[in-house]
Amino acid sequence: MGSLDDLIRDLKSFEDRKVLTKELRKEIRKPVPEVRKMIRRRALVIMPQSGGLNVYVSQTKVTAQVKLSGRSAGVRLRGGRNNSTGKRSDILRIDQGKVRAPSWGRRGRNAWHTQTVPAGFFTGPAGEVDTWRQAVLDAVDSALEVIRRG
Template sequence: MGSLDELIRDLRRFDRRKEVTNALARKVREPVPPVRKKIRKRAIEVLPSSGGFGRWVSKLSITAAVKLQGRAAGIKLKGRRKGFPDKQPKVDLRRIDQGRAAAPSWGRRGEGDWHFQTVTPGFFTETTAEADEWRKAAVSAVDEALGVIRRG
């Protein structure tokens, strides 16, 4: 079993780098749809249902990001959710996952009318940690990429 560090090191000297990285990204993205469903289901289950907050957060987009250069090299699942276009431009899913959600104060949605509400933490990170199929696909993709590089 190879490591991501070995792959990054060996990719620098490999001629068909683009081919290998594209195949790696494709393989890592295969198990994302079932993991996405689990995360969305978990958001509905654990986040507050009043006002439709849990259902609203569950409509987040989830993608697998593969970066093989620089300090932030790695394979990650990323979640994004657009906010209300006129009130809150983006949603801080990391903070919601940590257990704090911005909520309008008494129905007002103007600037400065928001407060933080405590919610159940871990809807994203705990579900991702339990997603063995995604982790196995990532390890398998790295091993395959290393195999292609070492065979030449």
């Protein structure tokens, strides 16, 4: 069983690096649809239903960013969503358990308050997925095997 550090080191000298990294990224991203479903289900269950916050948060776009070089090599799961004014919603803050909402429907300056909501709708399911971990390990092992075969 190889590690990601071994793979990155060996990739530098491999001739067909682009083909191998493309396949590796594809294999690592395979569990993303399952993770998306888990995040959406969790948001629908734990977020407040009144006002539709649970539906709004469950429609967060989830993407996987795979980086195979440098010191910060790994997989990063990102979530984002535009709000009604076209700006980005603060999904990280909502995941931490805080959401800003207009007070009594007023959207003017100083008419907002912070509301506490259950934390972990995004980080909980993303960290619990064992198939994700296994997919990464399998992809790294198969790529190392291809490199060592030449």
